[in-house]
Amino acid sequence: MTYDIRSTLLQGLRNGPLNISWAHAMPAQEAMLRPLVLLHGIGSDARSWQAQLTSFGTRRQVIAWNAPGYAESAPFPMERPVVDDYADILSSLLDNNGIKQCDLMGHSLGALTAARMALRTPSRVANLILSAPASGLGLPPNSPFPPALQGRIDDITRLGPAGMAAQRARRTLSPQATAQQIAGAVAAMGRVSVAGYTQAVHLLATGNLIQDLRRLQRPVYIMTGREDVIVPMRAIQEITTAVPGCILRIMEQAGHASYYEYPETFDKVLEEFCKSPPA
DSSP states (O other), X not given: OOOEEEEEEEXXXXXXXXXXXXXXXXXXXXXXXXXXXXXXXXXXXXXXXXXXXXXXXXXXXXXXXXOTTSTTSOOOSSSSOOHHHHHHHHHHHHHHTTOSSEEEEEETTHHHHHHHHHHHOGGGEEEEEEESOOOOOOOOTTOOOOHHHHHHHHHHXXXXXXXXXXXXXXXXXXXXXXXXXXXXXXHHHHTOOHHHHHHHHHHHHHOOHHHHHHHHOXXXXXXXXXXXXXXXXXXXXXXXXXXXXXXXEEETTOOTTHHHHSHHHHHHHHHHHHTSOOO
């Protein structure tokens, strides 16, 4: 199963037109299952979902976006976008692809956009699935960044994407990761742009996942790696404690990028969640 990279100029957005790209896979015969939409984290892009595009693309339409400012997608025109800006782009992208309802997967930072999409248009998201979800800090827009987030911007500004990746990418994987997997994670993070990454840091600062999930009043499917040091188990437990109705699956040996490091295990859990009755 192969996929292709597509792009289009999305019109009718509140902040003006924006060029967005995505990876697209489609079965040779008409798909009988709901489309699957994949949202990457802050240090990756659509190509990081290669295993899922390949495996799920044999049975259903699969779209993995490049968030604004990532890969071939243009950054937002403003310096500090908020979660609704990302949700606007995602909604327009689904319109462009004729998708009325999908199973929506948000990994890490992508969980913030996925949850807001489900909150704004609940009928459009059959199942909301979050992988190693970032909770966000819930800061007011234009607030100063706390040191940890400012450090992210300082790193990519000082070191460039490749230099930052050399320092940070290894932490996305478990101690069991192979040299090939580490090299792939470094390459993926090295593809980010300064503009896209900086805007994504602002999304991380202002997003509030728990607040959005509490307002949803629907099942939320969460999957995470036991060896994740970026979104550790205590952070996942904060979400599941605060939000009734979360259904959690733990992948014992996986790190943060479980979809990349243990794709067969990840895909099995994702398939289980996608088969759940629509909310």
